Amino acid sequence: xxxxxxxxxxxxxxxxxxxxxxxxxxxxxxxxxxxxxxxxxxxxxxxxxxxxxxxxxxxxxxxxxxxxxxxxxxxxxxxxxxxxxxxxxxxxxxxxxxxxxxxxxxxxxxxxxxxxxxxxxxxxxxxxxxxxxxxxxxxxxxxxxxxxxxxxxxxxxxxxxxxxxxxxxxxxxxxxxxxxxxxxxxxxxxxxxxxxxxxxxxxxxxxxxxxxxxxxxxxxxxxxxxxxxxxxxxxxxxxxxxxxxxxxxxxxxxxxxxxxxxxxxxxxxxxxxxxxxxxxxxxxxxxxxxxxxxxxxxxxxxxxxxxxxxxxxxxxxxxxxxxxxxxxxxxxxxxxxxxxxxxxxxxxxxxxxxxxxxxxxxxxxxxxxxxxxxxxxxxxxxxxxxxxxxxxxxxxxxxxxxxxxxxxxxxxxxxxxxxxxxxxxxxxxxxxxxxxxxxxxxxxxxxxxxxxxxxxxxxxxxxxxxxxxxxxxxxxxxxxxxxxxxxxxxxxxxxxxxxxxxxxxxxxxxxxxxxxxxxxxxxxxxxxxxxxxxxxxxxxxxxxxxxxxxxxxxxxxxxxxx
Amino acid sequence: xxxxxxxxxxxxxxxxxxxxxxxxxxxxxxxxxxxxxxxxxxxxxxxxxxxxxxxxxxxxxxxxxxxxxxxxxxxxxxxxxxxxxxxxxxxxxxxxxxxxxxxxxxxxxxxxxxxxxxxxxxxxxxxxxxxxxxxxxxxxxxxxxxxxxxxxxxxxxxxxxxxxxxxxxxxxxxxxxxxxxxxxxxxxxxxxxxxxxxxxxxxxxxxxxxxxxxxxxxxxxxxxxxxxxxxxxxxxxxxxxxxxxxxxxxxxxxxxxxxxxxxxxxxxxxxxxxxxxxxxxxxxxxxxxxxxxxxxxxxxxxxxxxxxxxxxxxxxxxxxxxxxxxxxxxxxxxxxxxxxxxxxxxxxxxxxxxxxxxxxxxxxxxxxxxxxxxxxxxxxxxxxxxxxxxxxxxxxxxxxxxxxxxxxxxxxxxxxxxxxxxxxxxxxxxxxx
Numbered sequence: 001x002x003x004x005x006x007x008x009x010x011x012x013x014x015x016x017x018x019x020x021x022x023x024x025x026x027x028x029x030x031x032x033x034x035x036x037x038x039x040x041x042x043x044x045x046x047x048x049x050x051x052x053x054x055x056x057x058x059x060x061x062x063x064x065x066x067x068x069x070x071x072x073x074x075x076x077x078x079x080x081x082x083x084x085x086x087x088x089x090x091x092x093x094x095x096x097x098x099x100x101x102x103x104x105x106x107x108x109x110x111x112x113x114x115x116x117x118x119x120x121x122x123x124x125x126x127x128x129x130x131x132x133x134x135x136x137x138x139x140x141x142x143x144x145x146x147x148x149x150x151x152x153x154x155x156x157x158x159x160x161x162x163x164x165x166x167x168x169x170x171x172x173x174x175x176x177x178x179x180x181x182x183x184x185x186x187x188x189x190x191x192x193x194x195x196x197x198x199x200x201x202x203x204x205x206x207x208x209x210x211x212x213x214x215x216x217x218x219x220x221x222x223x224x225x226x227x228x229x230x231x232x233x234x235x236x237x238x239x240x241x242x243x244x245x246x247x248x249x250x251x252x253x254x255x256x257x258x259x260x261x262x263x264x265x266x267x268x269x270x271x272x273x274x275x276x277x278x279x280x281x282x283x284x285x286x287x288x289x290x291x292x293x294x295x296x297x298x299x300x301x302x303x304x305x306x307x308x309x310x311x312x313x314x315x316x317x318x319x320x321x322x323x324x325x326x327x328x329x330x331x332x333x334x335x336x337x338x339x340x341x342x343x344x345x346x347x348x349x350x351x352x353x354x355x356x357x358x359x360x361x362x363x364x365x366x367x368x369x370x371x372x373x374x375x376x377x378x379x380x381x382x383x384x385x386x387x388x389x390x391x392x393x394x395x396x397x398x399x400x401x402x403x404x405x406x407x408x409x410x411x412x413x414x415x416x417x418x419x420x421x422x423x424x425x426x427x428x429x430x431x432x433x434x435x436x437x438x439x440x441x442x443x444x445x446x447x448x449x450x451x452x453x454x455x456x457x458x459x460x461x462x463x464x465x466x467x468x469x470x471x472x473x474x475x476x477x478x479x480x481x482x483x484x485x486x487x488x489x490x491x492x493x494x495x496x497x498x499x500x501x502x503x504x505x506x507x508x509x510x511x512x513x514x515x516x517x518x519x520x521x522x523x524x525x526x527x528x529x530x531x532x533x534x535x536x537x538x539x540x541x542x543x544x545x546x547x548x549x550x551x552x553x554x555x556x557x558x559x560x561x562x
Numbered sequence: 563x564x565x566x567x568x569x570x571x572x573x574x575x576x577x578x579x580x581x582x583x584x585x586x587x588x589x590x591x592x593x594x595x596x597x598x599x600x601x602x603x604x605x606x607x608x609x610x611x612x613x614x615x616x617x618x619x620x621x622x623x624x625x626x627x628x629x630x631x632x633x634x635x636x637x638x639x640x641x642x643x644x645x646x647x648x649x650x651x652x653x654x655x656x657x658x659x660x661x662x663x664x665x666x667x668x669x670x671x672x673x674x675x676x677x678x679x680x681x682x683x684x685x686x687x688x689x690x691x692x693x694x695x696x697x698x699x700x701x702x703x704x705x706x707x708x709x710x711x712x713x714x715x716x717x718x719x720x721x722x723x724x725x726x727x728x729x730x731x732x733x734x735x736x737x738x739x740x741x742x743x744x745x746x747x748x749x750x751x752x753x754x755x756x757x758x759x760x761x762x763x764x765x766x767x768x769x770x771x772x773x774x775x776x777x778x779x780x781x782x783x784x785x786x787x788x789x790x791x792x793x794x795x796x797x798x799x800x801x802x803x804x805x806x807x808x809x810x811x812x813x814x815x816x817x818x819x820x821x822x823x824x825x826x827x828x829x830x831x832x833x834x835x836x837x838x839x840x841x842x843x844x845x846x847x848x849x850x851x852x853x854x855x856x857x858x859x860x861x862x863x864x865x866x867x868x869x870x871x872x873x874x875x876x877x878x879x880x881x882x883x884x885x886x887x888x889x890x891x892x893x894x895x896x897x898x899x900x901x902x903x904x905x906x907x908x909x910x911x912x913x914x915x916x917x918x919x920x921x922x923x924x925x926x927x928x929x930x931x932x933x934x935x936x937x938x939x940x941x942x943x944x945x946x947x948x949x950x951x952x953x954x955x956x957x958x959x960x961x962x963x964x965x966x967x968x969x970x971x972x973x974x975x976x977x978x979x980x981x982x983x984x985x986x987x988x989x990x991x992x993x994x995x
Contacts, residue, residue, distance in 0.1 A: 043754040044909045046949055057948030063754050096945030100914035133938055136921045160907060179749065179907065182732070184917040186907030 002066040002080035010079075013066040019083060020048050020061035030085050031094065031123050033101075033209050034161035035062040038266045039170055045101075045161050047123070049093045053082035058093055061085075091127070098128040104139045104184065106156045114211030116224040120159070141187050147177070148196030150215045150270065151204060155187035158212035164188060164204035171267065171362065174198040188212070200362065202274075203267045206256055217277055218254040227253055230468040231549050233455060235328060235448040236272040237357075238367040240457035242550070243268060245449060245468040252276050252449060252469060260550050262461055269364050279447070282431040286474035289442040296442055301474075305488045308441050311424050312344060312398060320397035323350030324389070325380060326404035327369020329478065330453025330465065332528035334371075334378045335535050336479035337402065343489065351381040353389070353404055365458055370448075374456035377536050393418045400426040402478065403445065405433040428478065444475040451477035452525040454532065454547060456554070462539060463551035483523030569782050569802050570775065571818045574662040580697050582704040585665040591710055593781035594669050597676055598718040601784075606677035610780065612788030616799045618655075619645055619736075619773035620849065620878045621953075622866055631760035632678045632768050641764045642683040643745070643771040644671055646698075647729050647736035649688055651850035651900060652880030655804035656774040658816050660687070660694040663778070664701035668724065670777030672710060673784055675722040678770060683724045686741050689731040698726050733904035737952045738771045740906065751908045752952035775804055795820020796865040799876065805864065809883035810837040821865035821876065825855070828864065829883060840885040844969070848877020850897050851957030853964035873964070889986040890969040891927045891976050894962060898923050901958035912955035915946040919962055926973060929980030936973050939966050 002013045006028055013022040018041065023030050033045035041062055049058040053075065061083075069080045076082075084090065101120065109115045141155035165177040165188065176194045179186050190196055196204070205213045227246040234241040234255070242260035246253050255276055257268040287298035290307055299307075325337065329352075341348045352375050359366040367373075372382070383392070389406045393399055399422055407415050419425055419438060427439035430447035450471035454464050476484070526544075533540055538554040546552045573579045573588040582590070597606050611626030632640055644667065648656040659667060671683050685702075687695050702724055705711045713721045727745050729735045735744045739753035742764045763769020779801055783791045792800045799821040805828060808814045812834035819828070825847055829835070836842050842857045847864065853874045862868035866876055884893060902916040919942055925931050943959040943966075950956070966973055975983055 041754070042908075043951060046910050049949060093945070093949060096941075096949070097910050100910050100918070100945070103914045103918055134918065135932070136925075139917075159910070160913070181907070183902060183905040183907045184913055186913065 002068045003078060004066055004081045004083055005076075005079045006083040007085055013081075015067075016065070018062055019050070019059075019064040019066060019081075022066075023061060023083075023085070028085065030061050031119075031127055032062055033119060033159060034163065036163050036166075036207055036266075039163060039166040039207075042162060042166070045097070045159065047094065047097050049090060049097070051084040051087050051090050053084075058090065094123075094127040095129050098124055099132060099134075101159050102128075102132060103134050104141075104156065105159075106138065108157070111220075112157065112211040113214045113219055113224070114157075114208075118211055119209035139184060141185070142189075145189070147188075147190055147213075148201050150202050150217060150274075151196050152214050152216060152219060153188060154212050154214075157210050158188060159210055160186050160188070161209060162188075163207045163209070164213060167200075167204055167207060168196070168198065171203075172198045172200050177204075199269050199271065199360065199364065200267055202270050203257065206267075217274060222248045222253050230466045231258060231464075232449065232466045232468055233370070233463045234268055234272040234275070235370040235465075236269075236275055236368070237365045238327070238370060238372055238458040239264060239363050239365045240370055240455055240461065240463055241268040241272060241363060242463065243272075245466075247469050250469045252279065258549070262551060262553060263457060263459075263463070264363055267363065269362075271364070279449075283433075284475075285432040285436070285442065285444055286472045288444065288474070291440040296437065296439070301484070302488065304441075304443075305485060306492065308426070308443075309485065309488060309492065311441070312400075312426065316345070316398050316423075318345060318347060318349065320395075321345060321349055322392055322396040322399045324392070324399070324401045324404055324406055325350045325352040325375070326402060327352055327355070327367070327372035327375055328403040328448070329375070330371055330451075330455055331374045331378060331532040331536070332453045332525060333403075333478040334375055334380060335531040336482040336528055338378075338535075339531075340482045340485060343486065350400075351383050353387060353406070354382040354385050356385055367458060370457075371455040373458050373460060374454075374462075377456060377538070378532075390414060390418045393422070395421075397421075397423045398426075399424075400428075401435060401439075402428045403430070405429065405431075405435045407435040407438065408433070428481065430475065443481060445481065446471040446475045446477045450475065453477075454529065460554045461551045462542065462547050462554060464544065464547045477525070479525070479528045480523050568818055570659065570666070570778050570804060571663070571816070573666065574658065579662050580664050580701060582665055582701065582708060585663065589785075590663075590665040590781075591669050591708075593784035594672055594676075594710060595716065597673050597784050598716050598720065603677045603679060606673060606784065609788040610677065610783055613779075613783040613791040614788075614800050615776065615779055615783060615791065616866075617773055618775035618779075618803065618879070620650070620851070620875075622799065622876060625772055625776050625779075628760070628772070629674065629678050629770055631758070632680070632770050633760075634679075636679055639767045640678060640680040641767055641769040642671055642674055642678065642680045643738075643741065643759075643764060643769055644683065644685040644774060644777055645736060645738065645741060645771055646685055646687040646691070646694070646774045647741060648691075648774070648878075649733045649736055650878045650880060651897070652806065652808055652846060652882040653849045653878040654806050654808075655816055655879055657691060657694055658804065659774055659778050660691065661697055664698050665705070666778045666781060667698075667774055668701055668705050668710070670780035671724060672705075672715065672720075672722060673780050674770070674772070674777065676718070676720050680722065680770070683722065684727050684745055684764065685724065686727045686729060686735070686745060688736075689729040695726060695728050702726060732906070733900075734906045734952070734954060737954065740952065741771070742769065749906075751906045752954075754951055796822040796863060796867075798867045799865040803864070803876075803879050806880045807833045807883065808880065810840070810885035810888070811835075811883045812837055819864075821868075822863050824863055824868070825860040825881070828881060829860065833881075833883070836883065836885050838885065840887060842883065843886045843888055844884045844890065844893075846880075846882040846884075846961070847874050849880040850882065850900070850961060851953075852877040853960050854968060856968050887986055887989045889927075889982045889989055890965055890972050891923065891982070892986075892989065894965040895920070895923045895927045897961050898958065901954070905954060905958070909951045909955070911946045912950045912952075912958065915942050915955065916958050918942055919958070923962075926976050929976075931973075931977035931980070933977060935977055936966050936970060939963075 011026045030048045032048040043060045043063040048061040050061045066081050143154050145153040147153045168177045176190050176196045180189045202215045205215045230245045234243045241264035242258040244258045255273045288304040289296040289298045338348050355368045356366045357368045424440045426441040427436045428443040430445045436442045449468040578584045615625040616622040732750045734740045735750040737752045740750045744750040759769045802818050805817045845855045859872040898920045902920045905912045905916045907913045943963040946955045946959040
């Protein structure tokens with residue numbers, strides 16, 4: 001621990017902490033390019049030069065450690081170092097470095113995807129010179145180089161900070177990238193016979209401070225200043241990486257990682273990020289649909305629910321009913337489902353599919369459903385690992401599947417055979433999946449990016465997912481579907497059910513009575529969040545503010561394990 | 563100034579001087595035997611410290627002090643490195659030693675290993691020195707045969723292996739940490755310091771690195787004693803140095819002299835004066851990276867103290883003499899082309915700055931110079947100097963700055979008249995050295 005006076009402000013610099021890191025922590029901004037908190041220190045860009053009292057020349061803040069001085073040697077009797085970041089000498093150095101970096105830079109900002117969030121632009125504006133004295137032809141270097149499946153490299157824009165190279169060496173440990181050539185002709189390339197195709201390759205684009213690395217899925221799609229950013233959570237595995245979703249006019253343009261030391265630190269995997277591309281390829285249906293003569297026909301909501309409810313509130317024995325839940329359901333949806341199940345069956349039925357897959361040592365977790373841990377907390381039962389759904393369906397009369405494409409990749413004949421004995425097969429999902437197409441009743445739900453909710457990751461970290469884009473009117477969050485059903489049930493209580501089902505009405509009435517205090521009729525995310533808080537004792541004192549933006553851990557330390 | 567004393571070059575000129583038999587006739591390995599049999603490692607280290615031997619690679623850091631930075635623990639792996647990547651323009655002293663008296667270097671390294679308890683050594687030789695590599699390779703195997711290298715050297719209990727590593731022709735690999743990266747098979751890029759090699763060197767182990775000529779001085783210090791050596795010649799850079807004279811000089815070549823010799827004596831007494839009896843115009847006193855001197859600045863001794871008075875440095879001892887026919891713009895262009903080509907590209911100021919400097923100087927030389935170019939050169943130099951990871955940036959900027967400052971009129975003439983000064987338009991080119 002050393003006490004440093006930096007621009008007249010006292011800050012504490014810990015052992016093994018650089019001056020730059022400490023300054024940034026204390027909101028004293030020193031410009032830098034090659035430094036990245038997750039990567040090793042190389043001191044190459046020389047942008048973070050600062051004046052240290054007593055040092056003959058300027059020092060790079062990113063490589064400077066501060067050791068405690070003996071008492072008699074302390075500066076002004078108390079400081080271990082005196083640093084100036086805004087003197088004329090420092091400013092001159094910053095101008096100099098920026099002039100150098102721009103010498104051979106093509107200045108093609110109008111067509112560069114990085115424009116708007118480019119550190120060269122930002123620093124040029126803040127620290128640079130108004131005009132370059134470079135009157136010579138700029139050097140030409142390789143452009144539009146395909147480094148991998150997703151990555152395109154432009155050597156002319158590159159400032160050789162080597163962040164991408166260090167990322168591949170230190171984080172993914174795949175080592176595809178290197179500098180080639182020498183001096184002013186240096187550029188980044190893959191080693192011979194290799195391609196930049198590791199599962200985290202697009203993170204190199206995020207950490208590239210300039211427009212040298214771009215990824216094909218976003219390249220030339222939209223100017224970044226038009227994008228609207230929403231903080232959310234990645235749904236592709238139980239890590240629940242914190243992400244920022246950038247949208248434009250209701251369309252998701254790209255997903256970028258959001259720093260969260262408790263969950264994913266700085267990065268996300270390519271698979272999670274490219275969910276944007278997979279969403280685009282999904283078939284959608286925006287209205288609830290009923291099967292008539294083997295064809296699923298969209299019909300008006302009110303009629304649909306009446307048909308549905310008259311079918312499923314018929315007295316089934318509990319053993320004849322199978323409800324398949326999904327770890328894709330948020331905590332609020334699970335709570336809403338419990339209400340629905342009580343209403344329909346008088347008991348909470350259902351089990352969630354335990355789906356696993358590949359994992360790695362970096363971020364990707366084995367459990368593929370984002371909220372499986374939350375469901376566990378909410379006492380949802382789980383099937384065996386990667387259970388065959390067909391064996392579950394056997395001998396059932398009513399099957400309800402929520403947010404799970406249970407027949408994905410299965411033999412169609414077998415499915416039809418399994419379904420033939422059913423009275424009704426109800427599917428609720430965001431996409432019109434293979435499973436949905438086989439259903440008797442299909443209810444479209446809002447997808448992960450179209451609703452709000454909270455999830456627990458595998459480590460018990462609670463985060464909020466946000467509505468990044470608005471779903472079309474027909475697709476609703478599941479808790480809104482539940483509210484709709486309850487409203488319709490209440491109406492039916494007085495009309496359609498009157499004649500022959502008095503007993504049933506009694507039971508429904510009873511359940512409704514029991515929920516009177518819980519205010520579920522109003523629906524909406526905040527109401528359900530309240531419900532979830534009641535359901536999970538550990539988060540009783542958590543306010544929504546706590547889980548925005550980094551989340552809230554309910555178990556162990558807040559350190560996470562990444 | 564006493565007449566030329568031959569210590570480092572004592573064996574050079576003798577028949578088959580690179581062979582171990584003839585080298586041993588001339589006294590090779592006597593110092594090693596003395597150190598191993600009659601001295602403790604501490605005594606050897608103290609002797610070197612007493613001698614005040616300054617590193618001969620260019621920076622002039624005290625060798626004994628450098629050795630003492632290595633950790634003292636016996637069970638810790640430590641390496642010695644001999645920097646034989648001599649590629650500074652104007653410098654060719656190490657080549658002479660390597661090709662003619664390799665055993666003196668090897669002996670010096672083994673003594674250093676004894677003093678510092680090092681486990682292995684690397685001689686990193688410049689890729690272009692094919693002959694030198696062959697000779698060193700043979701000399702090392704001869705030293706192994708005679709049991710000066712290997713396990714339990716001469717029964718002293720010292721285990722020390724020596725490896726020869728050939729570079730691939732990059733000037734930057736003469737920088738100590740780039741050299742270490744190169745030994746490890748990585749890109750020849752300097753590392754950030756700290757950590758210094760004494761803590762984190764070759765393969766991450768504590769390492770000591772010295773120049774060829776520095777190691778070659780060790781046997782003499784051990785045999786004659788540190789005190790005697792410390793009083794030899796100049797106070798601040800004791801002992802003899804190998805000065806390489808080149809350029810417009812009558813007798814170019816290597817001269818072994820003590821550092822109290824003045825630059826004037828070196829040029830006129832030993833070098834025999836200026837080629838073609840023309841007037842002297844400029845001298846670079848210590849390899850191309852040090853600031854240039856004008857004709858009025860040569861009455862200084864060739865040690866650090868003397869050259870500091872005129873704003874230059876002893877560097878690697880390569881003296882480049884330029885007579886009145888030399889166009890300073892063209893000379894500087896030649897130098898900056900070298901530095902631009904040899905910049906490793908790692909850090910911004912050197913990578914981009916040398917390129918910018920070359921373009922401007924080329925413009926001036928080609929008659930396309932613009933008013934204000936001299937200021938621009940000085941401003942770029944200021945932006946490079948002291949702002950790079952390694953000294954290559956300084957090495958490129960210092961000559962540029964000194965050339966422009968000291969020969970400003972000539973640069974301005976070029977810019978204005980778009981041609982060379984009349985007297986330099988027919989530059990004498992030297993074909994053979």
